[in-house]
Amino acid sequence: MRTVKMIVEYDGTDFSGWQFQKNGRSVQAEIERAVGQLFQEEIRVTGAGRTDAGVHASGQVCHCTTTTPMDEKSISRGVNALLPEDVVVRDVEFVPKEFHSRFSAKARRYRYYISQGPAAVMRRYRWVVGYALDISAMQGCSAAIRGDHDFQSFCKEQAEVNHYRCTVTKAEWEKSGQDLVFEIVANRFLHGMVRALVGTMVEVGRGYRSDADFARICAAKDRSEAGMAAPPAGLFLEQVFYE
Amino acid sequence: MRTVKMIVEYDGTDFSGWQFQKNGRSVQAEIERAVGQLFQEEIRVTGAGRTDAGVHASGQVCHCTTTTPMDEKSISRGVNALLPEDVVVRDVEFVPKEFHSRFSAKARRYRYYISQGPAAVMRRYRWVVGYALDISAMQGCSAAIRGDHDFQSFCKEQAEVNHYRCTVTKAEWEKSGQDLVFEIVANRFLHGMVRALVGTMVEVGRGYRSDADFARICAAKDRSEAGMAAPPAGLFLEQVFYE
Numbered sequence: 001m002r003t004v005k006m007i008v009e010y011d012g013t014d015f016s017g018w019q020f021q022k023n024g025r026s027v028q029a030e031i032e033r034a035v036g037q038l039f040q041e042e043i044r045v046t047g048a049g050r051t052d053a054g055v056h057a058s059g060q061v062c063h064c065t066t067t068t069p070m071d072e073k074s075i076s077r078g079v080n081a082l083l084p085e086d087v088v089v090r091d092v093e094f095v096p097k098e099f100h101s102r103f104s105a106k107a108r109r110y111r112y113y114i115s116q117g118p119a120a121v122m123r124r125y126r127w128v129v130g131y132a133l134d135i136s137a138m139q140g141c142s143a144a145i146r147g148d149h150d151f152q153s154f155c156k157e158q159a160e161v162n163h164y165r166c167t168v169t170k171a172e173w174e175k176s177g178q179d180l181v182f183e184i185v186a187n188r189f190l191h192g193m194v195r196a197l198v199g200t201m202v203e204v205g206r207g208y209r210s211d212a213d214f215a216r217i218c219a220a221k222d223r224s225e226a227g228m229a230a231p232p233a234g235l236f237l238e239q240v241f242y243e
Numbered sequence: 244m245r246t247v248k249m250i251v252e253y254d255g256t257d258f259s260g261w262q263f264q265k266n267g268r269s270v271q272a273e274i275e276r277a278v279g280q281l282f283q284e285e286i287r288v289t290g291a292g293r294t295d296a297g298v299h300a301s302g303q304v305c306h307c308t309t310t311t312p313m314d315e316k317s318i319s320r321g322v323n324a325l326l327p328e329d330v331v332v333r334d335v336e337f338v339p340k341e342f343h344s345r346f347s348a349k350a351r352r353y354r355y356y357i358s359q360g361p362a363a364v365m366r367r368y369r370w371v372v373g374y375a376l377d378i379s380a381m382q383g384c385s386a387a388i389r390g391d392h393d394f395q396s397f398c399k400e401q402a403e404v405n406h407y408r409c410t411v412t413k414a415e416w417e418k419s420g421q422d423l424v425f426e427i428v429a430n431r432f433l434h435g436m437v438r439a440l441v442g443t444m445v446e447v448g449r450g451y452r453s454d455a456d457f458a459r460i461c462a463a464k465d466r467s468e469a470g471m472a473a474p475p476a477g478l479f480l481e482q483v484f485y486e
Contacts, residue, residue: 009361058364080361085366086363088361088362090361119252119331121368123254125364
């Protein structure tokens with residue numbers, strides 16, 4: 001048996017998310033089908049992170065085990081030929097059998113794209129806010145996000161976790177034309193965390209809340225204190241880091 | 244009567260092009276409908292360039308005449324509220340009555356985006372070539388494009404023009420991650436010219452043709468000598484320049 005690591009890109013628009021679902025198209029099921037068909041065996045893939053419906057990925061990572069004798073390049077070409085056009089395998093690599101895409105991951109990087117002005121092009125990949133935002137106020141919030149904090153206020157209810165602490169090593173807004181891009185790197189992410197953070201920061205950027213409110217929300221450990229979740233279209237899982 | 248200049252962005256994917264057509268959704272018709280509804284009068288808009296089906300624009304320019312007493316900001320907001328989500332008016336300006344979006348234009352800028360690797364995200368806005376291209380060979384071609392030349396070899400049959408000379412002030416490839424971007428500025432563009440140029444340069448970039456072939460094609464003044472037209476999805480009308 002060999003363990004195969006794959007880096008996957010997908011357009012989340014027409015998916016109900018990464019994870020297999022009974023009634024909905026999932027990225028995981030598409031990959032399991034394509035890889036299984038190529039290897040002529042039953043395949044189960046595990047992803048590093050479960051992206052929600054409509055969320056995109058340029059660097060999702062998943063792995064599976066197989067008995068195939070095929071080499072990496074042939075797997076990559078073969079799987080891509082069998083995948084639908086909104087999923088692509090960017091890289092295939094054989095890894096030690098200890099490798100686990102989720103549990104071996106040391107950090108993940110997400111980006112969130114906002115269009116301040118109205119936008120026709122790229123609206124699949126942006127939150128079209130349609131208003132000028134106060135980026136310096138939003139930078140103030142992102143400074144408060146960096147470091148080791150309890151992010152319960154930015155987490156959807158989730159039975160599986162036993163604590164809400166995350167170590168954020170990067171959290172920063174950048175301007176790119178009329179777009180604003182938020183980049184965040186952390187050791188772990190709670191369910192809905194990036195979208196809740198962005199949604200709340202945009203409320204600060206529009207002047208509905210102050211920086212001080214933001215600090216208070218963080219301290220409250222209560223999801224109802226934070227703002228609305230930003231829409232999924234703007235969010236990309238960019239990269240998963242391993243040792 | 245006042246003349247209104249509008250800068251328009253659109254996602255060309257679901258349009259049969261800029262220009263009004265009997266059987267097909269056109270950007271022009273959508274704008275005429277929205278502006279006419281807002282002004283409560285019959286409106287005809289004229290565009291600076293007729294983009295083909297599937298071609299996008301971030302900076303198309305059009306104009307119309309009207310008796311409306313509304314100010315620029317109200318027009319912009321009103322029209323955007325009435326347009327479908329794949330068309331947006333980015334700017335509205337009252338201009339002297341001599342202004343004509345097409346005949347007053349001094350130059351136009353287009354960009355063409357290619358993805359060398361496989362791509363799932365952005366495939367509406369890219370030509371997904373899926374192979375590494377020899378960018379320095381393509382740069383050689385773009386150098387040959389710059390200047391004052393006859394571009395008949397890169398023009399779809401077109402009864403309306405009486406000559407094929409264009410003055411190209413910029414023609415350049417740039418690398419951006421795994422994407423290649425071609426930017427071209429010229430005083431005028433012939434029908435299908437950018438897509439024919441890009442299609443031919445990609446054949447050079449894949450090694451099917453040489454730089455020398457490219458120079459010969461330019462000299463031949465025969466469309467059948469050039470390569471296939473690059474697909475519309477990668478092409479953007481970026482900007483129209485006026486005095």
